Amino acid sequence: MITILHAGVVDRELLVWAERSIDTATTSNEGPSARGRGAARIELRAHPFAATLEQIEAALAALGGSFARVKPRRRTRAQPKRARPRRAPATTVIDARDVVRSVWLPTYGGAPAPSSPLLGELPATRAKPSLAPWTVEYGSFDADAAIELLSCVADQRTLASGIVVGTDLAFWARTLRFAGDLVARQRFVPSVAGSPAALRAVWQPVLGPDDQARLTQLVAQMPPAARAWSESELTAPACKRSAPARSLVESLLGAWVDQLVRSSIADAELASAPTRVATRLNAARFHSTHDHWLHALGTADGHLELSAADASALAQQVDAWRRPLAHADAAPYRLCLRLEEPGTHDTDEDEAPRRALNLRDGRDHRAAQAAWYVRFLVQPADDPSLLVPAEEVWKTRGRKLASLRRGDADVRTFVLAALGQAATLCPQIRASLDASAPAGHALDVAGAHAFLTERSLVLEEAGFRVLLPAWWTRRGTKQRVVVRAHVPSSKLRAESQLSLRRIVSFDWQVALQGETMTLKELEQLARLKAPLVQRRGQWIEINPEEIRAAIDFWKKHKTQKIELAGLVRLALGAEAPGVPLPFEGVTAEGAVGELLARLEGHRALTAQAMPTTFCGTLRPYQARGYAWLAFLRELGLGACLADDMGLGKTVQTLALLMREREQGERRPVLLVCPTSVVQNWQHEATRFAPELSVLVHHGVGRAKGASFRREASKHGLVVSSYGLLHRDLTHFEKVDWAGVVLDEAQNIKNASTQQSHAARKLSADYRIALTGTPVENHVGDLWSIMEFLNPGWLGTQTAFRKRFLLPIQSGRDPDAADRLRRITSPFVLRRLKSDRAIIADLPDKLESQVYCTLTREQASLYRAITREAEASLRQLDGMKRKGVILATLSKLKQVCNHPAQLLGDGSALAGRSGKLARLTEMLGEVLSVGDRALVFSQFSEMGGLLKRHLQEVTGQEVLFLHGGVTRSKRDQMIRRFQDKDGPQIFLLSLKAGGTGLNLTRANHVFHFDRWWNPAVENQATDRAFRIGQTRSVQVHKFVCAGTCEEAIAEMIERKQKVADRVVSNGESWLTELSNAELRKVFELRSSALGD
């Protein structure tokens, strides 16, 4: 069942309604339909697949408890009589509920078109759709509730399985983000709204020119559906024009900004404290209307109880107060201020006015030349590339002036008004206004420094554009006096001698422009009075206090000793404690230098010899990954290998484990992974590291306590699942682990879950996290994984949130993301399939078997089928025996796919099949990196189940091609899949989709079940691997471990003879096996069970 949440806006309230998947039997054919058509008047018909209010509430419950507060809005207007239907019950308005309202939707014949293919197909009719009103039930969200709802919806495609966020709802979430951004930048002012009779105190957003541009863009991205609500049901013709998009967005921005500010006001905040005891607002309780106003700015509804005269007086005052804003922000221009260095600004020929100004200021020409200058420029809002100096504006004519003409707007008036405002922030500008034609103002060095460091920020903040010299805006540490730590070459020669515990000594150095400075030079600098100094042709900011502090610091700490770990931390950008100057980092010579260079990726790692006990060859990039893992392991640092799916994280890890064992490691390694890949690990280990004994710690019969410790120490690798990580933590903690590996480490991205806590509690010599999802894109997830790998590296979670997460997410500090990348990059290795270096190493086609487990339900069904088959096989022969064998095989395959496929009962899907779980996980990765996949199954029922499940989980349309699809539909599907913005997942039944199609958009092919006929499978695979395919194609063949699927796969691999027969005969060769052989094939081995 899919529920798509929609939202429209009426009266500044968010109205949330939902569509539910059409039950194939009950849809469009019956219903309101054609009978009502042709009538001139508007009829209100109930939307046939809209959710009820209870269903909407249930859907939102996925967001947590607080959403039980969907408020149905009582309709005050009486239900119009003529809307009451007299005929078919299907056109009944559910007006008893008082929670319906009509929304105008594209309609074919008698039914509204579904918003998404997730819900069903559009009718095949060629008829032109029309817009018609459909009544739906809805939940009404005032500003407070809407903010709560939308902040949960942001960036989500689904809220829970089957609860999909519609494009319109997502749009309102973006609008909220804009409102939040305005508030975060303090772009709001207190104001009043409403008529004098019902005046309210409100906070109003103030949009500067940039914000206006952003708003225009936001509005342009509004899906038409978001404005499909009518103010009143009976205004059809007007409704077709719909509510104007911009005013809808503006009204909501206003409401949300108001609410955001209002709700942040604590009780004590608005000063009129003594009056707050009053339970009812009463003007008389306030000393003045202004106190009343301030108070109401913090109340829930902002209601003001004022006489009409007082109200209009207040409104007038507010208006007078805000007037300067209205003027500056509505203008089609922007005032820019450009700081020009001495010597750069008077080469220009148009300088006469400025010179005149300076002369009038009583300076001689020479002084003017040596001065810094802030030039006033005008920029049209619609053409930021145009910058016209203000002196042009004062001229009566000129080409440049003409280029500024914008409608009726008077550019001179604007410039002076803007300068008048800037003058309140900057005394020099005020002084410059004394000139008849102000063009700019001069500054001395101290003034220039103040302008760079403070004034420019204030002016920018106030909406003026400030242009600063490039050397300042791109200012790296080179332009400042910095401190760095220097590690001289030591006796340590080889890296192997280095351990992070080792104490190294380093010198503190003070540097400027990349050069180390002597104490004498520093003292000279300290004597300079000017805050900006030109040195070697470059301007440098000098802070005498800082330099004196540096000298003091330096005199005390010439050299210092530190653990190598601490030094590495410093080198990677941690803050140096107690250093009074900007800290630039670590320079090092010798072995430590080598180490740092490698860590930071500046120098290639030395290749590591492959362990002899590792069976297989690593591709070049895998060998690099292996060397990297080994390098970090040597240092005792945790590593996160985040290669794209299919690049071989497993083999790189196994290679490392074997290397460890060859170097004498005897303790076991704990590997934690999702249940669905436990078998996969076992198989990969057997294949690539046959000498590594693997203990699968899983299932009911797993060892515990002392016996587990004994068992574990006998093995090289213990594989367990996240579910058990927490439950069996006490057993795990008692084992002396050589290392801990977390596969699909995104499972611990939420630091507060029990399994994350458990993961952090395990102690081991080294830690590895494997994940295929782009960790770097989810800043919030990074902390937990890093805390597991290298505890304490990113500080406490609170500190991390403050230092990185909030600045990055609010987009306020572009450097924060860089800092975070720098400090984490040594521990994260992520290669993409699309990387040039990787592509060269990849074959065109990468095949792998994906071993899945059975759930307990699957296993018991499986056993029941084999028992039954065994009994009947003993009594049968000939054709009947063949029939039973093939039927049994088919049933077993169905069980392996999903119990629901065998039972055919339409029951729930999630959590009942190992294969389905694994497929869902893998497709999740495929989708997260924007890849596309083909999924083949030989059972078209299974395809139907998969489609349903995948659509619910991903919230995206999934195509499904099976034998019943018409030719034109099929062509349409193929076209859509190949399209740039088409669906990302394409399900095909092996028979219908095995041949003749060209689906090169896909670079993943999944075989959900097996046909045991390589030729057929390859043909299917080749749909993606065809001319036009530019990427390497990954083929994932699903096999349930310990079942007939695995047994048959092994037989085919072992016996070439069998394989030949397979090619020719499909599955019928199985019928020629003896009963004993068959029993072996069908038998359920212990490795099958997942939990």
Next chain:
Amino acid sequence: MARRKRRRSRMQRFGDSGWFPPSVPRSVKGGIKARNQRGAFGESWWGRRWIDTLESFDLGARLERGRHYARAGQVTRIDVQKGQIDARVQGSRRTPYRVKIGLAPLTRATWRRIAKRWTERAAVRAQLLTGQMPSEIEADFAACAAALFPKAGTDLNTECSCPDWSNPCKHIAAVYYLLSEEFDRDPFLIFQLRGLARSELTELLVGSDAEKRRPATTNVEPALESTRKPQRRRGTKAAASEPRSNTVEPALPLDPAAFWAVPVIAHAADSALPQPMAGERSIHGALLLRRLGGFPFWRGTHDFMASLDPIYARAAQAALELGALGTVPEADDTE
């Protein structure tokens, strides 16, 4: 209640002769308090000039009392109208005194003559628009045989319902001081007092400019009375809202695919909203408030800015947190 109303020349002033002890005003809540709490009033030259007129009257101790009244918030209302100021001042009696300050408005013809002089000088015009009053304009008034500020005694007509015999009394002085602060903030009020409403002034200033730019309309008199809305605002507003008004709101599409989809924007680069400028990151300090300055005739118990500053800081922080909402679980430090 019978109210004694006296109208007297300002020359009669023998009230402060020490016969009565100085009365103590009743304390009042919610009055207009002078922002200036010490030193001289009149930040701008025009505000200063206004005060000069008052102080030229030789009021003696009443000036100091008036300043005290202004700072203590004894004035509870000030209305500036054409040619007249109405105010209420709480004195020692229960009923606040009514204060009137009358100043003869200049005639329309005078205003038009003055505006004509400004037409020649863009800088003066524009400075007026920004809320600055260029000092040259006094000369313009003089040239038109008029005066912007009251010359001693001739145009000023003050009255107060207080029992004090002297005029101007301390109540009038208090209103006078507060007015100088409002004039600092908004010099347009002086024009309003002299008979030219703000909208009329802007009309005069900008209308004459528009006239110059459009030769075809040279013969048309700038509409002084007819248009209530200033042309300037209309002009700029129309230009700014151009994308809104000129593009007709597209009707809802009938095609279901287009109906539900996010419209594709022509330029790929525009698909993401532009980020706020990097410069807009570090400091705030409620700059919009700073930019707008004090609130006209503020009567709050507490200072306007001081009341709002913490709200700005807290709201900004709350909004920042909102951005991180839903994506990250709340911090729970296990250390």
